[in-house]
Amino acid sequence: MRWNTSWSKKELFKQNFRQAGWLSVGYTIALLLLLIMSIFSEINRMKESVSMYQTSFDTLFYYGGFIQVILLLGVPTLTGMVLLRFLHKQDASDFIHGLPMTRKMIYLNQISFGFIALILPILINGLILMFIYYSVDGAPLIYTLPEVSQWVFHSLSIALLVYAVSILIGILTGVTLIQLIFTMILLFLPAGFVFLLFYNLNFALIGLSSNYWLEQYIHHLSPITDMERLYTAQALSWSKVWIYFFVTFVILSISYFLYKRRPVEAATQAISFTLLKPIFIYSFTFCFTLVGGFYSFVFRHNMLLIIVTYLIFSIIGYYISQMIVEKSWRVFTKIKPYTYFFAGMLIFGVLVSLDVTGYVNRIPDTDEITQAYFIDDIYTFNSRQDYYGVKSGFTEDENIDRIRELHQQLLDEASRDDFMNNAYQRVRIQYELTNGNRITREYYVQEEQMNWLRDLSIKESSTYIRYTDSLYYINERKAQKIIFSGGNGYKELAITNRDEIVKIIEALREDRLQVYENETYTHNYLEIIMPGESDVYVDLSFNYANLIEYLESHELLDEAMIGPDDLARVEVFPILEDLYYYDYNEYQQKTEPEQIITVDDSEQVTTIFEHIGQYEAYEEEADYMVMVFLKQRHEPLMYSVGRSFEDVLTR
Amino acid sequence: MIKIEALSKSFEKESVLSEVKLNVRQGSIYGLLGSNGAGKTTLLKIIAGIIKADKGNVLIAGSEVFEQVSSKQRLIFIPDRSFFFQHYTIKQMADFYKEQYPTFSERRFLELKDVFNLDMKKKVHQFSKGMQRQVTLWLSLAAQPDVLILDEPFDGLDAVVRKKIKNLIVSDVAEREMTVMISSHNLREVEDLCDAVGILHKGEFVTQRDLDDLKSDVHKVQVAFRETKPQLFSDFTVLHKEKRGSVHLYIVKGNLMDIESHLATNNPLLSDVLPLTLEEIFIYEMEGIGYAMEHILE
Numbered sequence: 001m002r003w004n005t006s007w008s009k010k011e012l013f014k015q016n017f018r019q020a021g022w023l024s025v026g027y028t029i030a031l032l033l034l035l036i037m038s039i040f041s042e043i044n045r046m047k048e049s050v051s052m053y054q055t056s057f058d059t060l061f062y063y064g065g066f067i068q069v070i071l072l073l074g075v076p077t078l079t080g081m082v083l084l085r086f087l088h089k090q091d092a093s094d095f096i097h098g099l100p101m102t103r104k105m106i107y108l109n110q111i112s113f114g115f116i117a118l119i120l121p122i123l124i125n126g127l128i129l130m131f132i133y134y135s136v137d138g139a140p141l142i143y144t145l146p147e148v149s150q151w152v153f154h155s156l157s158i159a160l161l162v163y164a165v166s167i168l169i170g171i172l173t174g175v176t177l178i179q180l181i182f183t184m185i186l187l188f189l190p191a192g193f194v195f196l197l198f199y200n201l202n203f204a205l206i207g208l209s210s211n212y213w214l215e216q217y218i219h220h221l222s223p224i225t226d227m228e229r230l231y232t233a234q235a236l237s238w239s240k241v242w243i244y245f246f247v248t249f250v251i252l253s254i255s256y257f258l259y260k261r262r263p264v265e266a267a268t269q270a271i272s273f274t275l276l277k278p279i280f281i282y283s284f285t286f287c288f289t290l291v292g293g294f295y296s297f298v299f300r301h302n303m304l305l306i307i308v309t310y311l312i313f314s315i316i317g318y319y320i321s322q323m324i325v326e327k328s329w330r331v332f333t334k335i336k337p338y339t340y341f342f343a344g345m346l347i348f349g350v351l352v353s354l355d356v357t358g359y360v361n362r363i364p365d366t367d368e369i370t371q372a373y374f375i376d377d378i379y380t381f382n383s384r385q386d387y388y389g390v391k392s393g394f395t396e397d398e399n400i401d402r403i404r405e406l407h408q409q410l411l412d413e414a415s416r417d418d419f420m421n422n423a424y425q426r427v428r429i430q431y432e433l434t435n436g437n438r439i440t441r442e443y444y445v446q447e448e449q450m451n452w453l454r455d456l457s458i459k460e461s462s463t464y465i466r467y468t469d470s471l472y473y474i475n476e477r478k479a480q481k482i483i484f485s486g487g488n489g490y491k492e493l494a495i496t497n498r499d500e501i502v503k504i505i506e507a508l509r510e511d512r513l514q515v516y517e518n519e520t521y522t523h524n525y526l527e528i529i530m531p532g533e534s535d536v537y538v539d540l541s542f543n544y545a546n547l548i549e550y551l552e553s554h555e556l557l558d559e560a561m562i563g564p565d566d567l568a569r570v571e572v573f574p575i576l577e578d579l580y581y582y583d584y585n586e587y588q589q590k591t592e593p594e595q596i597i598t599v600d601d602s603e604q605v606t607t608i609f610e611h612i613g614q615y616e617a618y619e620e621e622a623d624y625m626v627m628v629f630l631k632q633r634h635e636p637l638m639y640s641v642g643r644s645f646e647d648v649l650t651r
Numbered sequence: 652m653i654k655i656e657a658l659s660k661s662f663e664k665e666s667v668l669s670e671v672k673l674n675v676r677q678g679s680i681y682g683l684l685g686s687n688g689a690g691k692t693t694l695l696k697i698i699a700g701i702i703k704a705d706k707g708n709v710l711i712a713g714s715e716v717f718e719q720v721s722s723k724q725r726l727i728f729i730p731d732r733s734f735f736f737q738h739y740t741i742k743q744m745a746d747f748y749k750e751q752y753p754t755f756s757e758r759r760f761l762e763l764k765d766v767f768n769l770d771m772k773k774k775v776h777q778f779s780k781g782m783q784r785q786v787t788l789w790l791s792l793a794a795q796p797d798v799l800i801l802d803e804p805f806d807g808l809d810a811v812v813r814k815k816i817k818n819l820i821v822s823d824v825a826e827r828e829m830t831v832m833i834s835s836h837n838l839r840e841v842e843d844l845c846d847a848v849g850i851l852h853k854g855e856f857v858t859q860r861d862l863d864d865l866k867s868d869v870h871k872v873q874v875a876f877r878e879t880k881p882q883l884f885s886d887f888t889v890l891h892k893e894k895r896g897s898v899h900l901y902i903v904k905g906n907l908m909d910i911e912s913h914l915a916t917n918n919p920l921l922s923d924v925l926p927l928t929l930e931e932i933f934i935y936e937m938e939g940i941g942y943a944m945e946h947i948l949e
Binding site: 009012015091092095098099101103 | 663699703720721722727736737739747750752
C-alpha cells in the first residue's frame with residue numbers, strides 16, 4: 001500500500017503514543033471497570049435468584065452510571081487537545097512545521113492517531129462483551145448482541161464527533177485551555193443558541209410557539225442534550241449514528257481546510273485567524289445579549305428592565321470576548337466595535353419588534369388551510385400525536401373560520417408580556433396548509449378569557465373531542481381488557497370477552513361525543529388495558545346512555561358501577577386538622593357524637609353523592625369531612641369539603 | 652543555493668519584512684545581522700519553510716520550500732531555543748530525525764558522539780541549555796543537510812562551546828559544501844566565521860556584503876600636509892572624514908594601490924594607510940547611508 005506508507009510516520013506515531021496513549025489505555029481500563037465488571041456483578045446477582053431476576057437496564061450505557069457519558073465527552077476532547085498541543089506552543093509548532101512533512105501529512109498523522117486511540121478502547125470492550133456473551137453462563141440474559149453493536153456504534157459516533165469538534169476548535173485557537181472550554185461550548189451551542197433565540201424572540205413576537213419548537217426539536221441539536229437517548233433502547237436510532245459519522249467527516253474536512261491555511265505564528269493567540277476575531281467578538285456578544293434576555297425572562301422584568309438588561313449583558317459579553325481575543329484585561333478603551341454591535345442590535349431589535357415578516361398577524365386565508373386545530377392541552381396533545389399518530393383537525397370551511405375568528409380574537413387581546421405570566425393557561429392554534437406547511441401560534445389566556453372560549457363551544461365539537469381524547473386514538477381491537485371500578489374497590493368488573501370489549505369502546509365513543517346539560521359525579525371509572533401502549537382511563541357518567549344500555553342489557557350494570565341503590569347513609573364530621581390521613585375509626589373516636597350530622601334520606605344521600613365533587617377542597621381549606629357509607633361496607637368513602645357544602649345540608 | 656526575491660511578510664497589520672532580496676552561494680556561510688526585532692528570525696523561519704511569506708519567493712537550489720517535502724529534507728533550521736519532545740532521550744530523538752531526513756547518517760551520528768561526549772540514554776530535558784544546543788547541532792549535523800540555518804546559535808554559550816560549534820560548522824562546510832545561514836545581533840561573534848554578511852534593519856536590508864571584498868576594499872587613511880591641504884580623493888568614495896589637529900583622517904573605498912599612488916601625487920608631509928576592523932567598516936558604511944550603527948547593532 002503505497003498510499004499508506006507515504007504519509008504515515010512511525011516515529012511520529014510513537015511520539016503521539018507517548019503523549020496521548022495514556023488516554024486511550026486509561027479509557028480502555030475505565031470501560032473494563034465500568035462496563036465489564038458491572039456486567040459480571042449483574043450476572044452474579046442474577047444467578048443468586050434466577051427465577052426472580054429481571055433485567056434492570058435497557059441499554060449497556062446504564063452500566064457504570066453517568067461516568068460513561070462523562071468519558072464519552074471528556075476522553076475525545078482531551079485526545080484532541082493533546083494531539084494538537086504542538087499547535088499551541090511556539091517552539092513545538094516551529095519544530096513540527098520545520099520538518100520535511102506537508103500539512104496534509106501532519107494532519108493525517110495526528111487525526112488518524114486520535115481515531116485509533118478512540119476506536120480501540122470501544123472496540124476492545126465490544127469484543128470482550130461478545131466474548132462474554134458466548135462464553136459466560138447467563139450473559140445472554142443480561143444483554144443481547146444487537147445491544148452490543150448498538151453500544152459500540154453509538155459510543156463511537158459520539159466519541160468521534162466530540163473529537164472532531166475538539167480538533168476544529170484546536171485549529172481555530174492557539175491556546176489549549178480555550179480549546180477545552182470552547183469545545184464544550186460548541187457542542188452545546190446549537191441547542192443552547194436556539195433555546196436562547198426563541199426565549200428572546202418571545203419578547204417581540206406575540207404568538208410564537210417557542211415551546212412547540214423547543215419541545216419537539218431542541219434536544220436533537222446538540223450531542224450533549226441528545227445523550228439522554230442513550231438510556232432508552234427505543235430511542236437509539238441508527239440514523240443518528242450515520243448522521244454523527246457524516247457530521248464528523250464534514251467537521252474534520254473543514255478542519256483540514258483551515259489547518260492548511262493556519263498561520264504557524266498563531267500559537268499562543270486566542271484565535272488563530274485574523275478574520276475570525278471580529279466574527280468571534282460579535283457572535284459572543286450577541287449570545288451574551290441573548291443570555292441577558294433569558295435572565296429577564298427568568299426574573300420577569302418589565303420592558304424597560306428588559307432593555308437595560310440587554311444593554312448590560314451585551315457590554316459584559318463584549319468585554320469578555322475582547323479579553324479572550326486580546327488575552328488581556330486592558331481592553332476597556334476599545335469601544336468602536338461595540339458601537340457597531342449596538343447599532344446592529346438596535347436595527348435588528350426594531351425590525352423584529354416591528355415584525356417586518358408579518359409573523360405576528362399572519363392568519364392564513366380559509367382556502368389556504370386544509371386543517372385547523374385548537375389545542376388547550378399542549379403537552380398531552382404532542383405526546384398523543386407522537387404516540388398514536390395524527391388525528392384530523394377541523395376541515396370544514398365553516399369550522400376553520402371559527403378557529404380563525406378565535407385566532408383573531410386571541411391576537412387582539414394578546415399583549416407582549418403575556419408569556420411572562422405563569423398563571424395564564426396556554427392555548428395553541430395550529431394550521432395545516434395546502435402547501436404542506438404548518439403554522440403554529442401559542443397564546444396565553446386568562447381565566448376570564450376562557451369564558452368566551454367556552455362560548456365558542458369549540459371544545460364541545462366532535463372534531464375537538466376526537467383529536468383530544470385518547471379513546472378515539474386507540475385501536476379497540478388491540479385492547480386486552482376493560483376494568484370497571486368504583487368506590488375504592490367496592491365495585492370491580494373485568495371484561496375480557498373481545499366482542500364485549502369492542503362494543504363497550506364503541507358505545508363509549510358515541511357517548512363521549514354528546515354534550516350533557518347536568519353532569520354529575522358517579523365515582524365510577526373504567527380502564528382500557530392496552531398491551532404495549534398506555535392504558536386509557538375514562539370517568540363514567542350516568543348520562544352515557546349507550547354504555548348504560550349495553551351494561552343493563554347484559555345485566556352487568558350493577559356489577560360495574562355504584563348506583564343510588566348502593567348508598568346507605570352520609571355522615572358529616574367537622575374536619576380534624578391534626579389527622580394526616582383519612583381514618584374513619586379515628587374520626588369516630590375523636591369526635592363528640594352530637595357534632596356528627598347524619599343524613600339518612602335516600603334522595604338526599606344520592607344528591608350529596610352526585611354533587612360532592614364540586615365542593616371538594618384541600619384539607620387546609622376544608623371545614624368538613626363527608627363520609628359516604630355504602631351498603632355492606634364498613635369503611636366509608638371520605639371527602640374533605642369547604643364551607644359551601646353547608647348549602648347542600650340545609651337544602 | 653538560497654535565493655530570495657521581493658519577500659514581504661506582515662503579522663496582522665504590522666510589516667515585519669518588506670521587499671527582502673538575498674542570495675547565498677553554495678558552501679558559503681552567511682551572517683544575518685540585526686538588532687532584536689529587525690525581522691531576522693522571521694526571515695529565517697520563512698527560508699526554513701515554517702512561516703509562509705505574504706509575497707515573494709524563497710528558492711533552495713531552485714525549488715520552493717514552503718510545503719515542499721523534498722526541499723525541506725535538505726534543510727534544517729535550529730531555533731534559538733532548542734526543542735525536544737517531552738521525556739525523549741538523545742537516541743529517541745535521533746530515531747525521529749532519522750525517519751524525517753533520508754540523508755541522516757547513523758555513522759556520522761556515532762562519529763559525532765565522541766565530539767559531544769553526551770550520554771545518549773539520558774533525557775534531553777535533563778541537560779543544560781548549552782548542552783541542549785549541542786544536542787540539536789549533533790542531530791542536525793548527523794542529518795547531513797545541504798542547508799543549515801541557525802538562529803542566534805551562540806547566545807548565552809561559553810567560549811569553549813562556541814568555538815566547538817564554529818569548528819563543527821566550518822568542517823561540514825569544507826567537507827560537504829554545506830550552505831549556512833547564521834543570525835546574530837553581534838558582529839564580532841560571527842566575523843571570523845562568515846564570508847558574507849547582511850544587515851537587516853526594520854525588515855529591510857541596509858547592506859549586504861562579501862567580507863573578503865569588504866576588507867580589501869575599505870581603508871583608513873591618515874595624512875598631514877605642510878601647507879594647505881589639496882583636494883583629496885575626489886575620484887574615490889569617502890565614507891568618513893575628520894580633522895585632528897593637522898592630521899586629516901579619511902575612510903576611503905578603493906584599491907590599496909590606487910589610494911597609495913593618489914596620496915603620493917599630492918606630496919603629503921606624512922601619510923599612513925591602515926586596515927579596518929569589520930566593525931569599523933560597518934560603522935562608517937552605515938554612516939555613509941545615513942544610519943547610526945549603534946541603533947542597528949548592539
